[in-house]
Amino acid sequence: MRVRFWGTRGSIPVAASGRTIRKKVAKALRLAEGRRFGTEEDLERFIDASIPFPVRHGYGGDTSCIQIEAGDRYTLFDMGSGLRRFGQQVMAEHGPDRPQEYHFFISHMHWDHIMGLPFFPPIYIPGNTIHVYGGHAVSMLQEAFRRQQSNPCFPVYWDQLGARIVFNQLETDRTYEINGFSIRLTDQSHHGGSFGFRFERGGKVLVYSTDTEHKLEDDAQTDAAVSFFKDADLVIYDAMYSLADMVTVKEDWGHSSNVVGVDLCLRAGVKHYCMFHHEPACDDDMILTNLEETRRYAEIVGEGRSMTISTAYDDMVIDLS
Amino acid sequence: MESSVRQIADVTLIRIDGRVDHATAKAFEEVIKPHLDDTGAAPLPKILLDLGGLSFMTSAGLRVLMIAAKACAAQGRDLAVAALQPAIAEIFKISRFDLVLKIHPTVEEGLSSLSSEAAVLWEAG
Ligand SMILES: [Zn+2]
Ligand SMILES: [Zn+2]
Numbered sequence: 154m155r156v157r158f159w160g161t162r163g164s165i166p167v168a169a170s171g172r173t174i175r176k177k178v179a180k181a182l183r184l185a186e187g188r189r190f191g192t193e194e195d196l197e198r199f200i201d202a203s204i205p206f207p208v209r210h211g212y213g214g215d216t217s218c219i220q221i222e223a224g225d226r227y228t229l230f231d232m233g234s235g236l237r238r239f240g241q242q243v244m245a246e247h248g249p250d251r252p253q254e255y256h257f258f259i260s261h262m263h264w265d266h267i268m269g270l271p272f273f274p275p276i277y278i279p280g281n282t283i284h285v286y287g288g289h290a291v292s293m294l295q296e297a298f299r300r301q302q303s304n305p306c307f308p309v310y311w312d313q314l315g316a317r318i319v320f321n322q323l324e325t326d327r328t329y330e331i332n333g334f335s336i337r338l339t340d341q342s343h344h345g346g347s348f349g350f351r352f353e354r355g356g357k358v359l360v361y362s363t364d365t366e367h368k369l370e371d372d373a374q375t376d377a378a379v380s381f382f383k384d385a386d387l388v389i390y391d392a393m394y395s396l397a398d399m400v401t402v403k404e405d406w407g408h409s410s411n412v413v414g415v416d417l418c419l420r421a422g423v424k425h426y427c428m429f430h431h432e433p434a435c436d437d438d439m440i441l442t443n444l445e446e447t448r449r450y451a452e453i454v455g456e457g458r459s460m461t462i463s464t465a466y467d468d469m470v471i472d473l474s
Numbered sequence: 475m476e477s478s479v480r481q482i483a484d485v486t487l488i489r490i491d492g493r494v495d496h497a498t499a500k501a502f503e504e505v506i507k508p509h510l511d512d513t514g515a516a517p518l519p520k521i522l523l524d525l526g527g528l529s530f531m532t533s534a535g536l537r538v539l540m541i542a543a544k545a546c547a548a549q550g551r552d553l554a555v556a557a558l559q560p561a562i563a564e565i566f567k568i569s570r571f572d573l574v575l576k577i578h579p580t581v582e583e584g585l586s587s588l589s590s591e592a593a594v595l596w597e598a599g
Pocket of ligand 2: 261263343364407
């Protein structure tokens with residue numbers, strides 16, 4: 154199973170400002186120290202070896218959208234703005250004439266998790282089938298998408314879409330077999346409710362748990378999260394805030410923190426914890442600093458237990474095999 | 475986790491030793507709770523947590539500290555922590571608790587910033 158991140162930012166898409174780009178160019182030029190590059194390969198090698206990640210690449214600004222590559226049909230988590238770029242790729246690959254089937258698992262219907270759908274060309278093409286699964290009632294799921302594509306928010310209305318769109322409500326106390334995955338979901342603490350997903354296939358376990366405020370107040374809630382994450386190969390987790398923000402000014406805003414993610418994943422014996430849903434106010438340097446600090450926290454509290462920690466970026470790929 | 479409580483002038487000095495993690499956070503909360511309750515006899519106006527013997531703390535323990543800090547702030551009382559071991563100081567910084575809690579390098583400095591009377595008594599042993 155391969156996990157491809159199309160969008161990793163929380164709440165609202167962000168783009169690098171002119172000032173930010175200028176700072177990156179200045180840093181790169183300084184690091185080049187007047188060097189000349191004979192070939193494109195030399196230049197590429199220098200970029201990879203000598204320019205730090207936040208300067209040469211950055212974390213990106215599209216909102217939540219993740220593809221799981223396994224099996225012959227498309228499987229994705231959420232429809233944030235990152236879905237637009239996924240749509241461009243599938244259109245380039247298949248063109249408009251070869252119908253495809255897409256399976257979307259929706260954590261919840263907040264804007265940043267559905268805003269990519271109107272910009273996903275396959276919905277306008279007859280013959281395509283789009284399955285939408287979520288923990289919310291079908292009527293609520295439908296309503297959110299219908300409203301998004303209605304007057305005055307968007308010029309192409311829901312009823313004008315060409316694809317067949319099928320909504321399905323999943324329940325938390327069942328295991329589903331969909332698309333070759335064994336799937337469970339759990340409800341999470343977030344305004345309007347949100348759901349985390351646990352996907353298993355070929356002995357590998359992936360958990361997607363975003364837009365969840367894990368308050369540590371209630372042992373039963375913590376134990377439930379730990380058992381949902383149990384022995385996962387990869388947990389993608391809402392690490393939007395610092396712990397201090399999460400328990401003070403941003404209490405009840407519906408998001409968790411980098412260090413809570415570490416504590417839950419360590420207890421659950423998770424192999425790889427991936428920080429996700431980045432705060433829009435964080436620039437690339439801040440996201441890298443957060444990652445380094447989170448790794449240091451895990452080193453201190455892990456007491457010898459090892460766990461891979463990464464922070465998601467747009468176009469990141471993680472192989473689980 | 476072990477704890478001891480002393481009253482020095484108008485300061486309640488709570489010393490915490492050992493580990494505060496998900497398994498002991500509740501016990502930690504029980505130690506602090508009585509000093510946050512202002513419904514009966516008025517508690518001393520200030521709390522200093524001596525964390526010199528605290529060797530391990532996770533988010534579960536930090537949360538308890540925040541509850542205490544918020545309760546004190548709501549009652550117009552002061553709460554501070556003192557004598558963090560280097561690893562604990564790092565955890566405070568990573569979780570940004572260094573920005574929301576008053577942290578003193580030593581118990582002595584914590585006491586003198588909270589209460590000159592308590593500092594004098596502490597000095598006298
Ligand atoms: Zn979100
Ligand atoms: Zn949300």
